[in-house]
Amino acid sequence: MITLNLNGKDHSLDVPEEMPLLWAIRDVAGYSGTKFGCGMGLCGACTVHVDGQATRACITPVGLAVGKKVTTLEALHADPVGQVVQQAWLELGVAQCGYCQGGQIMTATALLKGNPNPDDAQIETAMAGNVCRCGTYNRIRAAIHVAAD
Ligand code: FES
Secondary structure (H helix, E strand, O other): OEEEEEOOEEEEEOOOOOOEHHHHHHHHOOOOOOOOOOOOOOOOOOEEEEOOEEEEHHHOEHHHHOOOEEEOHHHHHHOHHHHHHHHHHHHOOOOOOOOOHHHHHHHHHHHHHHOOOOOHHHHHHHHOOOOOOOOOHHHHHHHHHHHHO
């Protein structure tokens, strides 16, 4: 049994410490906003925040998140920067199929919390690990600029 601080609440989860954080979040705690894409740390669909850092939940053992604060898309509205990013995504209609967008938003929020006004190159670097098969990259970049204003 481990205690995971997830979206501001302690959850007691009967899981092994080596279970990927993604499965603990989705299948055990029941927050389905975090998506499974590649399972190998390559696509970014599973991005959550661990103590504010954008983190790939598919390759992070849940045991490593014990004692830290894990935030998923479901609780991002409670974060002022997360709120602004989500609003910008809506304003610009960023999503196409939408599958990767939760991870994109989590990474963009972590970027803006560390760098409130990134230039295109900094956005490119920060977002490089988040893949979008629909090719919404231009709208993602524009939405990050809107959120930064
Ligand atoms: Fe975790 Fe692709 S599902 S990076």
